[in-house]
Amino acid sequence: MEEQKKKLHVSGRILTLSVTIVVCVAVMSFLKPETFFTVSNLGSSLTTVTFNLILACGMTVVLMLGCVDLSVGPIVAFTSVVVAKLLQGGAPIVPAILAGLLIGSGIGALNGTLVGYGGLAPFVATLGTQSVFRGLSYVLTSGYSVTGLPEGFSKIGQGTLWGISNLILIAALVAAVLALLVPRLAFFKRVYLVGTSRSVAFMSGINSNLILIAGYTLSGFLAGLSGILMASRYAMGNAGFAVGYETQAIAAAVIGGAVMAGGEGSILGTVLGVLLVAVVNNSFIQFGGNAEWQTAISGIMLVFTLFIDVMRTRKAKRKGLI
Amino acid sequence: MDAILKLEGIGKMFGGNYVLKDVSLEIGRGEVHAVIGENGAGKSTLMKIIGGIYEPNEGVIRKNGEKILLHNAIEAYKQGIGIVHQELSVADNLTIAENIFAGRQPVNRFGFVREKQMCEDAGKILGEMGIRLDPREKVGNLSVAMQQIIEIAKVVSHRIDVLILDEPTSSLSNKEIAHLFELVRRLCREQGMTVIFISHKLDEVMAISDRVSVLRNGNFIGTLSGEEITASRMIHMMVGDQLDSRSFLAPKTPEGEVILRAEGLCREGKFRDVSFALQKNRILGIFGLIGAGRTESILSLIGADRLDSGRVTYEGREIRLSSPKEAIAKGIVYLTENRRDLGLFLPKEISDNVIAASLGAFTTKRHTVDRKKAGEAVEGYIQKLKIQPPVMDKPAGTYSGGNQQKILFSKVLLTDPKVLIVDEPTKGVDIGVKMTIHHMLRDLADSGIAVLLISSELPEILKLSDRVLVMHEGECRGLLENRDLTEREVMAAVYGEKEVQQ
Numbered sequence: 001m002e003e004q005k006k007k008l009h010v011s012g013r014i015l016t017l018s019v020t021i022v023v024c025v026a027v028m029s030f031l032k033p034e035t036f037f038t039v040s041n042l043g044s045s046l047t048t049v050t051f052n053l054i055l056a057c058g059m060t061v062v063l064m065l066g067c068v069d070l071s072v073g074p075i076v077a078f079t080s081v082v083v084a085k086l087l088q089g090g091a092p093i094v095p096a097i098l099a100g101l102l103i104g105s106g107i108g109a110l111n112g113t114l115v116g117y118g119g120l121a122p123f124v125a126t127l128g129t130q131s132v133f134r135g136l137s138y139v140l141t142s143g144y145s146v147t148g149l150p151e152g153f154s155k156i157g158q159g160t161l162w163g164i165s166n167l168i169l170i171a172a173l174v175a176a177v178l179a180l181l182v183p184r185l186a187f188f189k190r191v192y193l194v195g196t197s198r199s200v201a202f203m204s205g206i207n208s209n210l211i212l213i214a215g216y217t218l219s220g221f222l223a224g225l226s227g228i229l230m231a232s233r234y235a236m237g238n239a240g241f242a243v244g245y246e247t248q249a250i251a252a253a254v255i256g257g258a259v260m261a262g263g264e265g266s267i268l269g270t271v272l273g274v275l276l277v278a279v280v281n282n283s284f285i286q287f288g289g290n291a292e293w294q295t296a297i298s299g300i301m302l303v304f305t306l307f308i309d310v311m312r313t314r315k316a317k318r319k320g321l322i
Numbered sequence: 323m324d325a326i327l328k329l330e331g332i333g334k335m336f337g338g339n340y341v342l343k344d345v346s347l348e349i350g351r352g353e354v355h356a357v358i359g360e361n362g363a364g365k366s367t368l369m370k371i372i373g374g375i376y377e378p379n380e381g382v383i384r385k386n387g388e389k390i391l392l393h394n395a396i397e398a399y400k401q402g403i404g405i406v407h408q409e410l411s412v413a414d415n416l417t418i419a420e421n422i423f424a425g426r427q428p429v430n431r432f433g434f435v436r437e438k439q440m441c442e443d444a445g446k447i448l449g450e451m452g453i454r455l456d457p458r459e460k461v462g463n464l465s466v467a468m469q470q471i472i473e474i475a476k477v478v479s480h481r482i483d484v485l486i487l488d489e490p491t492s493s494l495s496n497k498e499i500a501h502l503f504e505l506v507r508r509l510c511r512e513q514g515m516t517v518i519f520i521s522h523k524l525d526e527v528m529a530i531s532d533r534v535s536v537l538r539n540g541n542f543i544g545t546l547s548g549e550e551i552t553a554s555r556m557i558h559m560m561v562g563d564q565l566d567s568r569s570f571l572a573p574k575t576p577e578g579e580v581i582l583r584a585e586g587l588c589r590e591g592k593f594r595d596v597s598f599a600l601q602k603n604r605i606l607g608i609f610g611l612i613g614a615g616r617t618e619s620i621l622s623l624i625g626a627d628r629l630d631s632g633r634v635t636y637e638g639r640e641i642r643l644s645s646p647k648e649a650i651a652k653g654i655v656y657l658t659e660n661r662r663d664l665g666l667f668l669p670k671e672i673s674d675n676v677i678a679a680s681l682g683a684f685t686t687k688r689h690t691v692d693r694k695k696a697g698e699a700v701e702g703y704i705q706k707l708k709i710q711p712p713v714m715d716k717p718a719g720t721y722s723g724g725n726q727q728k729i730l731f732s733k734v735l736l737t738d739p740k741v742l743i744v745d746e747p748t749k750g751v752d753i754g755v756k757m758t759i760h761h762m763l764r765d766l767a768d769s770g771i772a773v774l775l776i777s778s779e780l781p782e783i784l785k786l787s788d789r790v791l792v793m794h795e796g797e798c799r800g801l802l803e804n805r806d807l808t809e810r811e812v813m814a815a816v817y818g819e820k821e822v823q824q
Contacts, residue, residue: 186685193678196667203626203664204679204733205650263669 013257017272024279032286047233049278050171051076052248053271054226056256057178058219059249060270064188065215066195066262067115067122072223072249074134075107076242079227081137084146084237093153097228104224105217107133112216116209130246137239146237157232167229174222179267191215195262244295251302252277259309277301326351326386326516327372327403327484333380334367341367345381345542347535349484352510354517356527359537360560360724360752365520366408368537369486372518373405374398385484404477405486408750412469412476414462419444421461422476447479452508467498471505478509485509486518491526492750495611495778503530522752523779524553536560561754570785570804571764577788578602581772582654582741584623587632592618593796596632600741600772605763607775607787607804609812615796616776617659620743624649624656636741650679653740657730659749659776665730668719672709673700675718676732683736703732707758724755731759735766742766743774748782760786780809792816 055072062069083100087093107129114125159166182188194201194211201208231237254260255276256269277298285291327349334342342364349355359365370376372383374392383390385401392398395405412421419441420427427435428443444457453471461469470490478485487506491499507530509515521527527534534551536543536559543559580599587596593615600606608616622629625643634641636652643649646656658664666675677684677696684696697714704712707728709721718729727747734742744763748756763786767773777783783790784807792799792815800815 184690186681186689186691189674189681189691193667193670193674196670197663199664200667201678203646203656203658205645205647205737206678206681207645207647263667 013269014266014272017256017269017276021272021276021279024276024283028279028283028286035286046168046278047165049274050165050167051226051230051242051245052252052277053171053274054174054222054229055245055249056252056270056274057175057267058222059246060253060256060258060265060267061178061182061188061191061215062122062219063250063253063258063260064191064195064262064265065212066198067212067215068126068250068260069108069111069216069219070123070126070246071107071111071129071133072219072226073242073245074130074132074137075104075220075223076227076230076245077137077239078107078133079104079224080231080241081140081146081237081239083228084149084231085140087149087153088146093150096153100228100231101221101224104227105221108217108220108223109213111220112209112213115216116212134239141237141239143239147235149231149235154232154235157229157234167233170225170229174225175267175271179271182267187211187214192263195264197263247295247302248277248298251298251305254302254309255305260306323348324351325349328384328387329368329372329381330384331381332368332371332378332383334364334371334376335379340540342371342378342537342540345537345540347542347545349516349518350533352514352516353532354506354510354519354530356519356521356531356534357537358521358524358527358534358556358560360754363537363560363752364540365537366488369405369488369518369520372398372484373403373486374401375405399480399482402482403484403486404480404482406470406474406477406488406490408489408492410466410469410473412461412473415460417441417458417460418448418455418464418472418475419457421472422447422457422479424476444475444479447475450513451475451478451505453505465498467494467501470494470502474505478513478515483514484516484518486520488520489522489750490519491521491523495613497611499526506530522750524556524753527551527556528553557753560752571760573603573605573764573768573788575603575768575770577604578770578772581637583633583635585633585635587619587622587634588630589618589622589628590630592622593793596793596798598774598791598798598801600774602770602772603767604788605767605773605775605786607777607783607790608793609777609780609783609790610793610816611778613795614793616793617745618796619793620656620745620774620776624654624743626656650737653738655679655734655737655739655742657734657742657744657747659746661726661730666718666726666733669717671715672704672718672721672729673697673714675729676700676703676736679733680737699736700732703736707732707762723750724752727751727755727759731762739771741772741774743776745776746778747775748777748779780812783812784809 058072059069079100082103083096086096086099111126111129114120115122118125157167161169190201190206190211193204193206194208198208226242230241252273253265253270256266256271256273258265258270280301281294281297284293284297325348329345329347332342332345333340345368357365357368367376371378374395374397377393383392390401392401398404413424422444423440428439430436441457448455448457453475455468461472464472490502494502506517510517519530528551531551533545533547534556535545536556538560546555578601580601582600585597588594596615596619598606610616618627621627623634623643625645625648634643636654641652643654649655662668667678673696677700684692686692700714703709704714709725709728718726721729747763748759751759760782763773763775775783775786784804787804790802790804790807790812792802792812794816802812802815
């Protein structure tokens with residue numbers, strides 16, 4: 001019985017989000033039947049969603065740790081540039097991809113070390129790496145795109161399998177694997193505990209610093225993966241890729257139930273958060289809104305969600321629950 | 323009797339359950355009125371109702387015979403009622419004056435704070451309380467006891483005539499408690515203050531109170547005055563049963579070998595030359611006042627803090643622990659006095675808290691958490707320690723202090739310790755849970771565990787320790803065998819003979 005109660009409790013936000021998404025989609029397909037459900041609309045909006053989804057999954061883990069990763073956008077750009085340079089210089093595809101994943105993970109591990117052993121505030125540490133790697137990307141490219149990539153490589157991001165874009169499949173796979181692992185692995189239990197209180201975790205014999213490094217490394221790895229996929233999708237590396245993507249990832253994760261203070265969050269919630277932001281964005285565009293509004297919209301939704309969270313906490317406090 | 327406050331049939335519900343039911347009591351003008359009861363008896367809830375923080379579901383509060391309605395602490399201030407909470411809320415980086423006048427500093431017509439006037443006013447308030455401190459001093463530089471007095475000054479400065487003190491002595495040493503009591507008496511005598519005082523410690527209640535009211539399970543049991551205020555009577559009313567809380571709990575098993583020996587532990591500015599030996603089946607008590615370096619030396623021993631020099635021998639081998647993780651793996655486990663910051667994950671459910679220090683034991687070969695095995699272990703401790711309410715999925719923070727302490731004990735015991743170090747194991751815990759914990763510690767020692775008990779409560783030390791190590795100002799002042807040891811003998815060791823003779 002206890003188990004049941006818990007499941008119901010967890011599904012509260014999941015349910016709200018699912019219903020909202022379904023209602024939005026229903027309303028849109030009623031109001032704009034001729035365009036909303038067309039293959040080109042769904043396809044184009046889903047591909048833009050994929051990068052946000054992969055990044056938001058990593059961000060969820062970092063938020064669970066009570067931290068934040070502002071460097072994911074620049075990691076995407078830097079990885080795309082380095083991988084494209086390697087390929088341009090004639091490196092074989094598989095080693096180039098592995099190098100890209102390694103770079104992403106390495107920057108993540110650096111973030112984790114700065115926050116953990118270095119004791120820097122997550123905001124400050126990742127703000128630093130954000131500038132460093134965005135800047136390095138521009139240094140490496142002098143602002144030009146790195147093009148001339150082999151066709152075998154661009155096929156990854158442009159190709160399809162069973163009629164579905166590879167990008168969507170990869171993002172779905174990443175989300176599914178994490179959604180299965182997060183509630184089960186002992187590692188993620190430690191992540192939750194470190195996020196709830198680093199000092200209590202330390203006294204409980206949990207190596208908080210290692211957990212922080214591992215969490216950031218995962219986020220960096222996924223950002224590296226996004227960088228490779230983006231380079232493949234657009235057949236180039238570019239220092240200007242993924243500007244502001246970290247804000248969107250944070251927004252999606254928080255809408256999905258993660259809290260900035262740490263100790264909370266779920267991959268399933270984040271997936272729904274990503275979808276909701278995408279549906280709202282798409283609706284906006286369908287009604288003739290400018291696509292440039294995307295970042296602003298996710299920002300507005302983030303603030304709105306945080307506001308609702310504050311109201312909820314206040315209510316719980318009044319009831320004497322906290 | 324001239325009653326300043328009259329509570330009539332106060333009832334308060336949380337989530338459909340009564341935490342206070344039909345509580346009627348009178349507070350006399352100018353008296354020190356203690357409210358006692360076990361954890362969860364409803365003392366704090368009752369005080370929060372009088373202080374305007376909670377609204378009662380039933381009943382009436384009358385002040386000077388007139389019905390008053392309070393919706394928040396500010397309205398309570400207007401009615402002359404102020405509450406000093408258990409947790410300090412002073413701002414370390416502000417001055418004494420700024421703390422006292424937080425949020426209502428006197429300003430000139432341009433909106434700038436009138437620093438000089440504020441300091442003068444603060445000095446006057448402190449003076450009336452008999453405290454000589456510079457109002458320009460930063461509060462962070464003061465001792466915890468002084469910070470508490472600043473907190474009281476802040477509340478008193480609202481021109482109140484009813485002062486509520488919610489467990490004001492829990493982090494004070496005996497000397498500081500004596501100072502606090504002097505201040506309370508002075509407030510009553512010179513300012514005609516009425517003081518309502520909440521405490522767990524019966525000897526303090528006896529020392530200061532004119533009258534004592536007892537709550538049990540949200541019900542009002544009765545009020546004692548004068549000669550009636552005796553420890554056994556109060557205990558009887560609180561738990562409904564006669565319990566002996568003082569006599570020595572003797573070991574039932576013979577003493578075992580030395581398992582851990584610490585020699586000459588030093589950390590600059592904190593403690594020096596701390597040495598002791600822990601035996602299986604025995605309890606070593608460490609007694610000392612706040613700031614004696616007890617907790618600090620243990621934190622360094624288990625690797626949570628730096629250790630400058632010293633030798634630790636464990637099971638015959640020299641070791642140097644570099645983190646609590648290593649200590650726990652070796653079977654040296656520490657139960658903290660700081661439950662909120664170092665002990666429990668308050669927003670997390672009980673089960674996560676209990677398994678937090680032994681996650682490795684509940685991890686399968688595939689690196690997943692073995693939820694069934696963990697659930698069984700947690701359930702076992704909930705039953706064994708009678709944690710109330712007995713469910714696994716409520717956040718630890720929603721439990722009363724005594725039950726939180728039981729959760730902390732479950733977490734520590736689940737790691738299967740060989741050396742158990744408990745720091746103030748009954749701090750902020752009611753007398754019933756205290757007895758349970760005392761008997762549990764003796765049973766654990768009898769089962770072969772070496773127990774190290776840090777406590778500032780002498781009766782607790784004398785009741786449980788086979789030997790007592792006395793520490794003062796970072797040094798060991800003596801190792802005493804507990805053969806009919808008296809409080810006087812221990813105190814003599816704390817201060818050294820000279821000071822006692824004076």
